[in-house]
Amino acid sequence: MDNELRLFPRLAWSRVRGQLEYRLSFALMLIGYFVMTLADFLAIWVIFQHLPLLAGWSLGEVAFLYGTSYVSFRIADMVVGHLDMLPTLVRTGALDTVLTRPLGSLYQVVTIDFGLRHVGAIAQGLVILVIACTTAGIPWDAGRALMLLVTIACGTAIFIAIWIVGATTVFWTLGSGLEVLNAFTYGGNQMANYPINIYAGWLRRIIAFFVPLAFVTYFPSLYILAREDPLHTPELLRFASPLVALAALLVARAVWGQGIRHYQSTGS
Amino acid sequence: MAIIEVRDLSKQFRVARPREGARGPLARVRREYTDVRAVERVSFDVEPGEMVGYIGPNGAGKSTTIKMLTGILVPSGGRLTVAGFEPSRQRKEMARHIGVVFGQRTQLWWDLPLADSFTLLKHIYRVPDERFAANLGRCIDTMEMAEFLRTPVRQLSLGQRMRGELTAALLHNPEVLYLDEPTIGLDVVAKSRIREFLTSLNRDAGTTILLTTHDMGDIERLCRRVIIIDRGGILYDGDLERLKARFATERTLVVDLEEPAPALDVPFATVERVEGPRQWLRFQRADTSAAELIAAVARAARIVDLRVDEPSIEDVVLRIYAGAAKGIAINDPSPG
Amino acid sequence: MRLYWEVFRHGYRRWATYRAATAAGVFTNTVFGFLRAYVLVAVFAASATIGGYDRSDALTYVFLGQGMIMAVYMWSWWEIALAIRSGDIVTDLSRPFDYQAYWLAQDLGRACYHAVFRGIPPFVVGAIVFDLRMPESPLTWVLFAASVVMAVCVSFGVRFLVNLAAFWLLDYRGVGAIATACGTFLSGFVVPVAFFPGWLAVIAHALPFRGMIQVPIDVFLEKESGGALFVMLAVQVGWAAALFAAGRLVLRAARRRVVVQGG
Ligand SMILES: Nc1ncnc2c1ncn2[C@@H]1O[C@H](COP(=O)(O)OP(=O)(O)OP(=O)(O)O)[C@@H](O)[C@H]1O
Numbered sequence A: 001m002d003n004e005l006r007l008f009p010r011l012a013w014s015r016v017r018g019q020l021e022y023r024l025s026f027a028l029m030l031i032g033y034f035v036m037t038l039a040d041f042l043a044i045w046v047i048f049q050h051l052p053l054l055a056g057w058s059l060g061e062v063a064f065l066y067g068t069s070y071v072s073f074r075i076a077d078m079v080v081g082h083l084d085m086l087p088t089l090v091r092t093g094a095l096d097t098v099l100t101r102p103l104g105s106l107y108q109v110v111t112i113d114f115g116l117r118h119v120g121a122i123a124q125g126l127v128i129l130v131i132a133c134t135t136a137g138i139p140w141d142a143g144r145a146l147m148l149l150v151t152i153a154c155g156t157a158i159f160i161a162i163w164i165v166g167a168t169t170v171f172w173t174l175g176s177g178l179e180v181l182n183a184f185t186y187g188g189n190q191m192a193n194y195p196i197n198i199y200a201g202w203l204r205r206i207i208a209f210f211v212p213l214a215f216v217t218y219f220p221s222l223y224i225l226a227r228e229d230p231l232h233t234p235e236l237l238r239f240a241s242p243l244v245a246l247a248a249l250l251v252a253r254a255v256w257g258q259g260i261r262h263y264q265s266t267g268s
Numbered sequence B: 001m002a003i004i005e006v007r008d009l010s011k012q013f014r015v016a017r018p019r020e021g022a023r024g025p026l027a028r029v030r031r032e033y034t035d036v037r038a039v040e041r042v043s044f045d046v047e048p049g050e051m052v053g054y055i056g057p058n059g060a061g062k063s064t065t066i067k068m069l070t071g072i073l074v075p076s077g078g079r080l081t082v083a084g085f086e087p088s089r090q091r092k093e094m095a096r097h098i099g100v101v102f103g104q105r106t107q108l109w110w111d112l113p114l115a116d117s118f119t120l121l122k123h124i125y126r127v128p129d130e131r132f133a134a135n136l137g138r139c140i141d142t143m144e145m146a147e148f149l150r151t152p153v154r155q156l157s158l159g160q161r162m163r164g165e166l167t168a169a170l171l172h173n174p175e176v177l178y179l180d181e182p183t184i185g186l187d188v189v190a191k192s193r194i195r196e197f198l199t200s201l202n203r204d205a206g207t208t209i210l211l212t213t214h215d216m217g218d219i220e221r222l223c224r225r226v227i228i229i230d231r232g233g234i235l236y237d238g239d240l241e242r243l244k245a246r247f248a249t250e251r252t253l254v255v256d257l258e259e260p261a262p263a264l265d266v267p268f269a270t271v272e273r274v275e276g277p278r279q280w281l282r283f284q285r286a287d288t289s290a291a292e293l294i295a296a297v298a299r300a301a302r303i304v305d306l307r308v309d310e311p312s313i314e315d316v317v318l319r320i321y322a323g324a325a326k327g328i329a330i331n332d333p334s335p336g
Numbered sequence C: 001m002r003l004y005w006e007v008f009r010h011g012y013r014r015w016a017t018y019r020a021a022t023a024a025g026v027f028t029n030t031v032f033g034f035l036r037a038y039v040l041v042a043v044f045a046a047s048a049t050i051g052g053y054d055r056s057d058a059l060t061y062v063f064l065g066q067g068m069i070m071a072v073y074m075w076s077w078w079e080i081a082l083a084i085r086s087g088d089i090v091t092d093l094s095r096p097f098d099y100q101a102y103w104l105a106q107d108l109g110r111a112c113y114h115a116v117f118r119g120i121p122p123f124v125v126g127a128i129v130f131d132l133r134m135p136e137s138p139l140t141w142v143l144f145a146a147s148v149v150m151a152v153c154v155s156f157g158v159r160f161l162v163n164l165a166a167f168w169l170l171d172y173r174g175v176g177a178i179a180t181a182c183g184t185f186l187s188g189f190v191v192p193v194a195f196f197p198g199w200l201a202v203i204a205h206a207l208p209f210r211g212m213i214q215v216p217i218d219v220f221l222e223k224e225s226g227g228a229l230f231v232m233l234a235v236q237v238g239w240a241a242a243l244f245a246a247g248r249l250v251l252r253a254a255r256r257r258v259v260v261q262g263g
């Protein structure tokens, strides 16, 4: 494990160097991701052009949810987003090489790439988060500031776990799990962008307890925004994100371990 | 103690097949599964320092075996240990003790210069500086790699890349080296360079080598022992020389006579071909010796020049594969 | 013509092979449909109509969009770019058929599969759970189908151009990200173009992306009739034609480049 941590900067840098070789393309990519973020937020903004409150939440508050969720999601995307290459690795047998090295297989697949291009999207998310922090009427204090950092860290961990579990399905579906993966990653992000009280009860229960998206931002944000919970959930849930994130990561690791035992390689 | 121990090793693949006979737009939407038995109850041992050729026709199960030995695939049945580790359970620990080259794949970083791939591997395998320098230096010298070390891997020729792959597999002094078709697509010079390198590696470092190839030249130059596998099962495991002795029983005597003559009539030999003064006489080693036959020919005509041809290892293997396809058993009664 | 028919069938079959992928995709599209639908339910709880849409218009819009998204396929299609990067393009271009027509035929085959197997299920699920609006006139179904075909053509035209950018750019993903972002938002996929504030609506109307999602949906919802409907469809067809022409021009320039540089 320590060998793996020690190597991380080196492997990440080797990937970044490869990407920086194509400077123009990299610049275009940053712009592309910038525009993409903008488009995502524009959708929310367009809706608020027609109403002052969405299910009781102001634009500032939704922007805060959006910002925290989006920043977490894009950091996770930067670190593990290339797991959506896993179907290709599995189908082409490129995973063989990974499995001959004295490093954890999941670790190696994750370090196959490092999505520096997502910096553009993260920056955009941060801009919106900063604006939201100043306009959503948050009674800032040290506890809330700390909570914001914890929220982003836990959100990132939860998204990473979701990504891993989703990607691992390809070992059983042989390369066709990618789309389900999207339902949980991009779909998860989309879901966490909005206050969960807009969703129907059954969907909300799934988000809260099965795919723990409600812990990405909704619960901790209730504390930061000092809001009443329209759903009247126990106060304790607002501080449960770290535990949930840890559990999610452990589950993800176990699922991956099962998946890799199903790896079939290729015939040539 | 054997460094590789394989007992009753099996592997089945589940593959999807479109339904037989199904037609129309829905045909491909419905499917069923079948099992392919790629390797079936294979057993063998390899001692430290051996260099073993693992050969067989296409689809025999060679690569599948190697993938199980390296921990890439989890076996469906049987046991195996490599350098004291169980590959599928102790993959990470074992990885430091083995090296692998798949001729059809690369383990190098596609977009980085070759030297940078080596540096990354040094850190991945935690090779100490001096040992890294010594190993790399030796590979660079013996395989003449100095001039393309700074070239990105994607721009290397096949032969250059293959030398890079070998180096990459050896930086951490593995005890066992698996080579799956390492000479595929290489020219004769590159092939012989790699063969020489492997010979010296096996001799000097005592590295155990398991090699699959379709080039019998590799086998003849490198391996004393061969394991032949077909359709997942072992056909032969033993000495290469003994294999030849058992299957290459036919010889051809080629004689140049002083002047053209009709086909000679000598006991135990049949004339295959006559071309002016040159004649080809085929005989079974069991029936007569070359010396007796030459004496018999000399009694019938004046000989200017002669040579005795043995079947090539390729002919031998071809006959074994063909025999196996017909279900003829060839198990060596006393494997080497 | 026979060749393109075969290519069309091949395009269909290539996708039909991945049964699990289809199921996975239907699941994903449906999940997204629900997520988006609930946002709109919340929106229309606060406001009765927006930009001429009422609640059931908006829900219908969501599930039509989710159903069309795979057929229109505006995300990540890089086959030509990959062929350019690997150099296979040289062989492909030397084959005795029209390169653009070849890919269009294949893409239409793919779209045909996706329209049926990826398009209908999410819509049906949506229609069961929510109260969706169905067209009143049978003619609308026909026009809708035609407009979806045109939407695939417009999307193909855009994707073809974006892929060809790989001739000039080593890494095509940057252009791809921009095209994807524009396509997703300006097509009206995320929010109906009718919700856009004035200046944004002007931009959306001036670009081809609207033809990928919004036009067929508005046909289905019978938002326009008579002359206005005709104009809307004509503009869509016009964009498809313009994009094809642009694709041919760019391909010709690229071909010259290949000849000059030897790939
Ligand atoms: N990942 C896989 N999925 C399904 N079937 C496989 C897979 N890998 C191998 N097979 C099948 O298993 C059998 C053995 O394949 P293997 O690759 O081990 O052969 P090989 O001896 O290496 O052949 P070659 O000389 O052609 O490389 C073949 O029938 C092959 O089709």
Ligand SMILES: [Mg+2]
Residues within 6 Å of the ligand: A267, A268, B062, B063, B064, B180
């Ligand atoms: Mg093989």
